[in-house]
Amino acid sequence: MRPPAVLNARRLGIDTCQEHVAYMRSDCAVCRSEGFGTRARIELRCGARRVVATLNVVYSSLLDEGEIGLSETAWAALGALPGQPVQLAHPAPLQSFAAVRAKIGGRPLDAAAAAGIVGDICAGRYADIDMAAFITACAGNRMDLAESIGLTRAMTAAGQQLRWDSPVVVDKHCVGGLPGNRTTLVVVPIVAACGLLIPKTSSRAITSPAGSADVMETLAPVMLDIATMKAVVGREGGCIAWGGAVALSPADDMLIRVERPLGLDSEGLLVASVLSKKIAAGSTHVLIDIPVGRTAKVRSPQAAATLAARLTGVGEALGLAVATLTSDGAQPVGRGIGPALEARDVLAVLQGDPAAPADLRQRALLLAGLVLEMGGKAGAGQGLALATTVLASGAAWAKFQAICAAQGGMRTPPRARFTHVLGVAHSGRIVAIDNGRLAQLAKLAGAPGAPAAGIDFQVRLGDEVDAGQPLLTLHAESAGELAYALAYAQSQEHLVTIGQHDL
Template sequence: MRGAGLPRRSDPGVRPPAVLHARRLGIDTSGEHVAYLRADCAVCRSEGFGTRARIALRCGARDLVATVNVVLSALLEEGEVGLSETAWAALGVLPGQAVELAHADSPHSLAAVRAKLLGARLGAQAAAAIVGDICAGRYADIDTAAFIAACAGRRMDLAEATGLTRAMSAAGQQLHWNRPVVVDKHCVGGLPGNRTTLLVVPIVAACGLLIPKTSSRAITSPAGSADVMETLAPVALDLAMMKAVVEREGGCIAWGGAVSLSPADDRLIRVERPLGLDSEGLLVASVLSKKIAAGASHVLIDIPVGPTAKVRSAQAAARLAARLAGVGAALGLSVATLASDGAQPVGRGIGPALEARDVLAVLQGDPAAPADLRQRALLLAAMVLEMGGKAGPGQGLALAESVLAGGAAWRKFQAICAAQGGMRTPPQARYTEVLAAAHGGRVLAIDNGRVAQLAKLAGAPAAPAAGLELHVRLGSAVDAGQALLTVHAESPGELAYAIAYAQSQAQLVRIGRPGSPGAGRSARI
């Protein structure tokens, strides 16, 4: 009897160490750490592990928390613990290496998630604890889903968003530059084809500003800037390489996921994407934490506004702009925003390689290059040049124009690609199919969401050549049978899915019949 010196009714003895041998099962669980345990293994029995239990795994200096899946078959040998791909990588084990297992409590920071769901505010310390637990892989996917739900919509105030942004920016690696001015740009997305990053970076860098740009892969869209850039050059730079590229060329277009700037963001996005749940607070923290970690002093944020864009009204854009500026100010980051026209997709291509071709056309001064993409990029570059002190107020546009038209931006882009590992040619899809107008008339509306969905069904962004080309713009006059868009796919199955979807969506491209301008009669294509 403990504490009293009386004899115990039984003695548990010394607990045997819970050790199993690592087995890589090769199962990609999309990021969640999963440990597979035999139902009959001695460790499982004596430790009381069951499916959905959380267990701590340790091997050498590395540890993580995993969700248990119990294996009832002969998938594992006796004495083995199976690991999912991310758990295998995070633990850094070799096949057969000994792994120690122990009970893991539910992370303490989940109490703050529950409290936030029940209406409490999210304090700065709680935010830091949550971010720390997420980065350490202690959140199961359902825990992360609950946190995202707790932050959904506009449920975070300025102080909460600031605390979360600070915690996220501090959680990973951070870049420091010996320059008073380091610029950056970002687009909150929702507008297919809006690939201005690949133009703004070379224009701005050609003018001598430092712009260490990291981009994300697609979250819910058919292509992120990193996906597009990857069809032109390697983007998975490590921090040292990214630093070297920026120091040599003044700019880069790297994949943020590879450099571990704000690593919590990537883990959140992994669950946000399939949930399809937006959060203003998470959006602000996602954007600004990466900029702060990248060492930026001045950031320009493009907020496309339109009836089918991510941001639907000027009011919503103004609110988001104020929130971004407010959080930025609280964290010493100068944030400017631009509410841009988000009524229709930008450029011609939607999908990684197709968007890359639009970018190349603009850089190379091709007269057939999409004028809207060119104009948007010039405007953003102009604002960045003025923010960064390279042009006086109102002088930025002329400078940006001259750098683009004179070929300096194109040369700089090639130099950046070379520095990132070598320029390459975007792939071409093997399967394409044209969709035509069922009747003539004028294009009244193009639905950004449905266009994005169509490109995704065609295979973008996982299939880089997949997507679509839009052959019309708002206001275009079309004849019956005229090509509206071309779907590109890398497999027949994906092409068939995309075509079936396009034919079921009357609102994809809305064509008004001649004689009834603006009547909005939908035309199935």
């Protein structure tokens, strides 16, 4: 048996967005003798650790002879020291990918295939291009109920699972597609203040300008490990943490990283993503908000009913009580679109500010009331009144501050360095708003990567507006991003529809 190929590790300090990437010289003897080429998959071993990485070939003097460069993610996963020998080998064949090819060809995924795919994704055996193929194969409505159940079960089993000393553990979730819909940060403290357990793990933005975790991070730390999360929930009854930090559904976290640049949504993957994390977090009862609107993620009542049926069906198969609410998705919720701007709206609601966005307040109270009813703290039809009382009394605001303190201390949301007010082009009535284009505008301004960036949206459907009055204010961290976003806004004829004319 020939000795293993060995090169010395070098940390290159390259951020590859959590993908394991290795770099080898084009004239490297190991690269040539093993037949490694650009984009090849190679197995790296260092001590007891091993990872599978994607190879990039270097034609410059970046690396010395006998060195292998590692991205930040690969370096951390391998646990190498500078100059430490790393063994290289061809990875074992990716057997589960045959099921992905079969799915592309139209064959359903059975439970064993789903488990194999999820296991290989969690083990790092899937390159980003492999995961992109899987996501695309499942996109649209290409997964049936049985496939969703199998995939959800596999994703749940692949990560850590929390257990709580309570027979009832509640949660809520929104399927997304509605800018500014940051009800979680209001619902959690209301519900926790009523004595229910609500260990909320939230996602970062996938295709939106902000996820609940992005917004909460402007107010308190969200990267809680399991022990810290349990301590926060044990002390305050609830938390608002980033799900990726606790690895409750690691395959989903990896798939989301690839879904984000693809901009693809799949009903089957969405259901598996949401419910695997709820089950792994120890939830027994979950309320899911499904906004419906012409430019929302879910476009019709029929599509909402189909999604609701899949959510409840998968939940029932896996022992999770799921209730759904179809809500109005015709326009953004609140005024802010972007992490810090949405946090400002949340604080206004919790603090009882008379100028707080009424729609955000009302939507959060409705959801909190339904969760309280699901959890047995209020009778049927009585949850809204209880939630309203808790918010008005200041108990929810006190609970939110306590949760922030337990998670590491409350923060003040940042403010953008640059702003620009965009005026209404002509007088008339606001008759339509494009949620997708507003979200894109906020992202072009820098959200969510720049937490202070985004939009202050200053009109609502049905408003009578005059030419020149403020329509929205752009917030950006750099002059270049501000100009980029402004150019996009001025080029969009259907961002907002006023009467029979478009802005």
